[in-house]
Amino acid sequence: MNNFKQNLLKKRYNAERRFQWYGKIAIGLALSFLAVFMFQIFSKGYSAFQKTWIVTEVHYDKELLLIDAESPSKDDLENADYYDVAYKAMTSLDPGLPEEEDRQLIQMVSYKYETEVKDLLLKNPDYLGKIVPIKLTASDDVDQVHKGNYPRDIPEKNRRVNDYQLQIYDMLNERGDILSEFNISFFTSPDSREAELAGIASSFMGTVFSILVCLAFSFPVAVLAAIYLEEFAPKNKFTDFIEVNINNLAAVPSIVFGLLGLGVLLAVFNLPRSTPLVGGITLSLMTLPTIIIAARASLKAVPPSIREAALAMGASNMQTTMHHTVPLSMPGTLSGTIIGLAQALGETAPLILIGMVAFVNTIPGTPVDPAASLPVQIYIWSESAERGFVEKVSACIMVLLAFLILMNLAAQIVRHKFEKKWS
């Protein structure tokens, strides 16, 4: 009998130990997946935060600039012709190159090199007539070669960088005229067809505006709905029906909301296409049930004794709700809202349907300017063929993840810092 009991006890301990191991294995598995995922993104994306420049010399020759005035004004500099000056700056890298082959050199920098030459002079008007060094944005192909992402051993005709260009690159690199610096323009430039110029400014602003619009529409509606349903509405079949539907709404695939936005906001109300305004409203439809559910849960969590205390003091229902219940439920409601917004932040499908997938090469200044959003930007770049976009996709994912982590962190802080402890 004693032996039997001992065996039983041993079995129970073993069962518990086994169970704990299953749990540990599950967590380990999840963590290793996460590690692989993060490694993939970081190893591919970190190079996008570096920008490659080609350093050459530019001669701001008044004659070539077609400037006649003795002391030219800002307008004169603005309207000068920079084509020849810029062209000479690049071709001077290899003076022996026949003129008909010059494109090979020009292709090594971004097509905007002429603007860069112009901008430098506009910033430093005293460079006029002088020979000064200048940094030009390297083309995405040179950029990729410099970052070691471009294999040199494939046949020349399959390469976008030919042997001559590689030779020039090597020469410049040896001279130290290839610079690698932090890529500010990735954050300050809008999207571009050229990988070396493309940035996330337009999609980042699009995301910010969308989230703000989403917050402005969903938060008041959701909180009012939650307060009414939880504190005032009679409990009957109809309110049960509404509750079930809110829960169902939270489970509706986001693309359906996109179709709704397309069908109602664009087709019926004629709101401007491709804008954060429409995107934000569409996302707010999606966020609404999430916030309602969170707000109701946190209203429910306020102890009934607080309501009784206020009612017994002669507070009306409205006063009880506004003075006590709602303020006490706010931390939970707010963290639920942030979680809802974080979900909306990562949504792609509904935004594609309402046209926020358009190529936008301007930075939106208001919610009614066309814009993309970060997840859509990831989608757009991942469709692009150029090698330079591969790292941009990963870099954009990193920015999106950072955004998400910040928001979830904010939700945690709100919950822990402002939540009242009950006695």
Next chain:
Amino acid sequence: MSKIKAENVNVYYGSKQALFDVSIDIAEKEVTALIGPSGCGKSTFLRCLNRMNDVIEICRVEGSIKMDNLELNSRKLDVVRLRESVGMVFQKPNPFPKTIYENVAYGPTIHGIAQSKEEMDQIVETSLKKAALWNEVKDRLDEIGTGLSGGQQQRLCIARAISVSPEVILMDEPCSALDPIATAQIEELIDDLKKEVTIVIVTHSMSQAARVSQKTGFFHLGKLIEFGPTDKIFKNPDNQQTQDYITGRFG
């Protein structure tokens, strides 16, 4: 003199009847204790007196409850006004998670009792003094009320209740969550308060009823079995059930 006069009060929770024909006269500026085993309806009756049963949707109250000839069990009654003159202290201390000052000032604020900051300060001070809490908290009025000890919290709730100068205070087992020392303080307080206020107290402790009350009502299974002067109920009850209960034979 009678303050509250209840006649044939019946209370139903849905289809279940919780109180049967309760009639009771509660005298002014006295302490009336309601005793009885759990689930006997004494708290239900107490909550009829400030209409707190309104909160429970399935609850239905029949009969007449008059306070100074004002019918309490009427749809037309303004419960906000009623609760201004009938305060309540609950079983578990339930101060608002706000400062001590705000806890006491809440009632006067919503009822517009104080005209100025000085007046409000005065009300807060008097209420806390009457609740015998002033000396303990006067230097930390801006601390959160829920940070006080259990007994202090309950006295804070009493201060909150008397801040609007009610005519009646209902107490629903106010000491059941407190230790004996805190209980003794509350009982002393009740003794002081009855000079100005009519008090109805529901209690599980028969010794407490005997100590603090002048009249006692014994409830059993939703019926008021016996009601009379506390001395008589405890020493020489008319009813056998009352006798059995107070001698501890059941309950």
